[in-house]
Amino acid sequence: MSDLILEVKGLKVSFATKAGSVNAIRGVDLELPRGKTLAIVGESGSGKSVTAKAIMGILSSNGAIDSGEILFTPKGEGTLSLEKLSKKQFRKTVNGTLISMVFQDPMTSLDPTMSIGKQIIEGILAHQKVSRAEANRQAVELLRLVEIAEPEKRMKNYPHQLSGGMRQRVVIAIAISNSPQLLICDEPTTALDVTIQAKILDIIRSIQESMGISTIYITHDLGVVANVADFVAVMYAGKIVEKGTADEVFYDPRHPYTWGLLSAMPSIDVKEEELYTIPGSPPSLIGEVIGDAFAPRNAYSLNIDSRIEPPMFKVSQTHSAATWLLHESAPKIGPPKALAERLEIMRRRNG
Amino acid sequence: MASEPILAINNLHQHFRVSRSNTVKAVNGVSFNIFAGETYGLVGESGSGKSTIGRCAIRLYKPTSGSISFCGQDISSKLSKPASESLRSSMQMVFQDPMSSLNPRKKASDIVGEGLDIHKLYSSKAERDEKIIEMLELVGLSKEHADRYPHQFSGGQRQRLGIARALIIKPKLVICDEAISALDVSIQAQIVNLLKRLQKWAGTAYLFIAHDLSMVKYVSDRIGVLHLGYLVESGTTREIFEQPIHPYTKSLLSAIPIADPAAEKGRAAISYDYASSGISYEDGDDRLVGGTHYVRATEPEFALWAGSK
Numbered sequence: 256m257s258d259l260i261l262e263v264k265g266l267k268v269s270f271a272t273k274a275g276s277v278n279a280i281r282g283v284d285l286e287l288p289r290g291k292t293l294a295i296v297g298e299s300g301s302g303k304s305v306t307a308k309a310i311m312g313i314l315s316s317n318g319a320i321d322s323g324e325i326l327f328t329p330k331g332e333g334t335l336s337l338e339k340l341s342k343k344q345f346r347k348t349v350n351g352t353l354i355s356m357v358f359q360d361p362m363t364s365l366d367p368t369m370s371i372g373k374q375i376i377e378g379i380l381a382h383q384k385v386s387r388a389e390a391n392r393q394a395v396e397l398l399r400l401v402e403i404a405e406p407e408k409r410m411k412n413y414p415h416q417l418s419g420g421m422r423q424r425v426v427i428a429i430a431i432s433n434s435p436q437l438l439i440c441d442e443p444t445t446a447l448d449v450t451i452q453a454k455i456l457d458i459i460r461s462i463q464e465s466m467g468i469s470t471i472y473i474t475h476d477l478g479v480v481a482n483v484a485d486f487v488a489v490m491y492a493g494k495i496v497e498k499g500t501a502d503e504v505f506y507d508p509r510h511p512y513t514w515g516l517l518s519a520m521p522s523i524d525v526k527e528e529e530l531y532t533i534p535g536s537p538p539s540l541i542g543e544v545i546g547d548a549f550a551p552r553n554a555y556s557l558n559i560d561s562r563i564e565p566p567m568f569k570v571s572q573t574h575s576a577a578t579w580l581l582h583e584s585a586p587k588i589g590p591p592k593a594l595a596e597r598l599e600i601m602r603r604r605n606g
Numbered sequence: 607m608a609s610e611p612i613l614a615i616n617n618l619h620q621h622f623r624v625s626r627s628n629t630v631k632a633v634n635g636v637s638f639n640i641f642a643g644e645t646y647g648l649v650g651e652s653g654s655g656k657s658t659i660g661r662c663a664i665r666l667y668k669p670t671s672g673s674i675s676f677c678g679q680d681i682s683s684k685l686s687k688p689a690s691e692s693l694r695s696s697m698q699m700v701f702q703d704p705m706s707s708l709n710p711r712k713k714a715s716d717i718v719g720e721g722l723d724i725h726k727l728y729s730s731k732a733e734r735d736e737k738i739i740e741m742l743e744l745v746g747l748s749k750e751h752a753d754r755y756p757h758q759f760s761g762g763q764r765q766r767l768g769i770a771r772a773l774i775i776k777p778k779l780v781i782c783d784e785a786i787s788a789l790d791v792s793i794q795a796q797i798v799n800l801l802k803r804l805q806k807w808a809g810t811a812y813l814f815i816a817h818d819l820s821m822v823k824y825v826s827d828r829i830g831v832l833h834l835g836y837l838v839e840s841g842t843t844r845e846i847f848e849q850p851i852h853p854y855t856k857s858l859l860s861a862i863p864i865a866d867p868a869a870e871k872g873r874a875a876i877s878y879d880y881a882s883s884g885i886s887y888e889d890g891d892d893r894l895v896g897g898t899h900y901v902r903a904t905e906p907e908f909a910l911w912a913g914s915k
């Protein structure tokens with residue numbers, strides 16, 4: 256691994272609640288090479304958003320990083336240990352300028368009482384020493400970059416005058432207004448229609464290429480992941496259970512949870528009566544989880560799963576999965592039949 | 607399909623007068639039928655009028671013109687009290703956001719049992735409880751859940767409650783308005799399977815309103831594609847997916863993401879812009895493509911599309 260912009264090592268995050276301490280992240284390791292896109296996938300409650308918030312330094316006040324490191328290396332500068340920064344330092348040096356974030360719901364991330372032009376200019380003026388006129392010029396340019404027609408006119412509009420897709424474009428414009436090096440997109444298209452979703456993903460991709468930004472996507476939609484990701488990390492119950500390049504995870508999945516996620520996606524090629532579903536629901540993360548957190552929902556679980564948590568087994572240089580099925584003395588089990596069929600179709604389609 | 611449709615919508619128009627000079631034409635001359643026990647999927651982008659149609663069907667709006675009949679009886683005008691009561695016990699709705707559609711101060715058992723209470727569908731308290739527990743178990747919840755409040759459930763479980771509430775009175779038609787859009791993919795699959803299973807159990811027909819075509823494909827027998835208040839194309843699921851005719855349908859289908867990186871990165875989405883396409887929905891008529899497949903087009907448009915497929 257040569258040029259990493261972000262490296263997360265053994266990150267643990269917990270939240271103090273009335274019911275006890277919730278261990279939302281139980282040891283996460285991530286690497287993101289510069290200029291690439293990483294997608295973090297998982298169900299709600301798997302800890303994918305919490306991971307992003309820890310990187311951004313915007314955990315809620317009852318949350319704390321218990322251990323681990325978040326190493327961020329911006330271009331031409333030394334490595335920053337983000338977990339050591341205070342909220343104030345984050346605001347001053349990282350948020351918006353080095354790392355910025357696009358949230359799921361564009362209506363709640365924009366201020367309804369301010370024109371969108373003002374909201375974009377606000378961010379520029381806060382971080383750059385430029386005149387108001389120059390900031391205004393930059394804002395128009397940003398709107399043009401996110402492909403909003405007639406940007407000069409739109410500057411005066413308020414969020415309620417724009418459609419959902421337009422609003423999300425404005426949010427993206429604000430996020431990139433200070434040329435960050437890392438962009439975190441938390442479910443950026445979940446609230447949007449498919450046709451608009453495709454457009455937004457295109458815009459993010461072209462900005463990423465032209466500005467050389469590295470991106471982290473957080474999503475539960477594997478279709479989006481297939482579209483954008485170079486690397487994929489699958490999260491379950493606060494841990495990464497499988498990671499690798501997009502091709503490795505989609506074409507050669509090894510973890511039963513990944514099998515489940517892939518099978519549950521409706522496919523337009525395959526004709527099945529019933530969609531596959533993962534039985535049960537995610538475990539409570541209050542207190543310690545003994546053994547493999549996924550074992551109770553796993554049709555392929557082994558005896559050892561209920562006692563000892565599986566380590567990450569390496570499949571290739573870039574691909575690894577945390578399941579005892581990859582241990583040399585485990586029974587040889589492949590993906591379920593329905594998924595195997597789909598993989599076969601993909602193999603044939605892609606030659 | 608020889609039998610009479612359960613729901614027949616004929617030339618429905620729904621206009622909202624926003625101000626003296628501005629009228630929103632949400633639905634313009636939409637017609638379709640739903641037969642007993644089948645699922646009709648209504649797809650389109652936001653603002654296409656799909657929810658408005660659902661709401662007209664369940665009498666939340668009074669249609670501007672056109673007729674809606676349910677089991678042969680016209681329901682688009684004012685109904686007598688017994689008629690509207692019997693209608694409510696045979697048509698139900700499941701909403702998108704399960705949190706805002708469940709009363710936070712009621713227990714799960716009372717939410718699910720409300721339909722039974724209103725329509726007096728039990729003779730003793732024991733029978734009511736038995737029915738509620740049976741329904742909870744059918745939707746994959748258990749007896750222990752009966753005394754909980756909505757905030758104690760997860761999103762998927764809340765949607766199960768919403769479905770249980772709608773189906774406990776065994777309605778003939780359930781309108782699912784974006785019932786799965788707010789859920790995770792893996793939970794969506796659970797809910798879709800549940801809806802299919804309950805359909806077999808209760809013999810219900812569904813009007814399934816959604817913008818996600820890949821899910822609609824799984825549940826629907828027939829599909830109607832809606833754009834700007836016009837039904838631009840309709841037919842069986844197979845007809846729509848295998849040989850779409852209308853450019854808008856083609857663009858919708860091309861926008862579905864595929865969970866396959868190589869195919870997805872090479873996927874070219876067909877863009878469609880009504881304003882610059884030169885297509886006029888107003889001038890078009892429904893033209894038969896074959897089977898039950900209809901497309902809204904003018905004569906030259908139809909010749910062009912049907913010829914170039």
